[in-house]
Amino acid sequence: MRLLIHNTPAEVAVWAARHIAKRISDHAASGEVRPFVLGLPTGSTPLATYAELIRLHEAGKVSFANVVTFNMDEYVGLPEDHPESYHSFMWKNFFSHVDIPHENVNILNGNAPDLTVECAGYEAAIEVAGGIDLFLGGVGNDGHIAFNEPFSSMSSRTRVKSLTEDTIAANARFFGGDTSLVPRTALTVGVATILSAREVMILATGAGKARAVQQGVEGAYSHVWTITGLQAHQRGILVVDDPAATELRVSTYRYFKDIERENL
Ligand code: GLP
Secondary structure, eight states, X not given: OEEEXXXXXXXXXXXXXXXXXXXXXXXXXXXXXXXXXXXXXXXXXXXXXXXXHXXXXXXXXXXXXXXXXXXXXXXXXXXXXXXXXXHHHHHHHTGGGSOOOGGGEEOOOTTOSOHHHHHHHHHHHHHHTTOOSEEEEOOOTTSOBTTBOTTOOTTOOSEEEXXXXXXXXXXXXXXXXXXGGSOSEEEEOOHHHHHTSSOEEEEEOSGGGHHHHHHHHHSOSOTTSGGGGGGGOTTEEEXXXXXXXXXXXXXXXXXXXXXXXXXX
């Protein structure tokens, strides 16, 4: 696993956006006709990365015309046009600002008549698209990736998940602080869906993520902290800022600062 420790969240966003843009451009330059397949998260962490990707797009440095996206998750039962649905989030903060064709965007439908069929269809669609080239993600305070809460199976696939009280409380900030307005269940890709991507890049910023980062890097591979799944990936990258790295051992911190010194 690679760990890049930047000074600020802004530096994390710039590094992550450039990395994504480079992967998309390299894919196009390789002569590959199949679209580049990008997995995407919601949450506050990736917002700055989306802003930077929009900036790169406006500067003519990256095009999403031949990119297909699959979002990680969506609340169950929240209308698609609700301001806090992940559909609304993605269009507002990213898709409507770049040149991605509407039909290339895939987001789970949390209002599907049969949620099991919806989840199975999503996995099938990823396969038909040729698999995910790069999955971008954030991490919850308790180490969850997408909505794979602690003790989710490391071999899990897209399915319905109940949210923990911690996650409901954390996400209440998007619902005026009212936990009763936060949906209790969500559809989410599984840990194995994320780890099946050819590359996985997880972002973590702020002191609130320090414990999740510490477990993800130094903890044992375990379903208790689903972020540890990244340790088993051949191309796993964790991009963090300094406050998110504060729980790491000094030796770990120094090791990654040293080995990535040319890339920071
Ligand atoms: C939710 C999302 C995750 C996200 C997490 C952290 O649980 N399902 O994908 O990583 O929140 O969000 P934030 O970046 O706002 O801290």
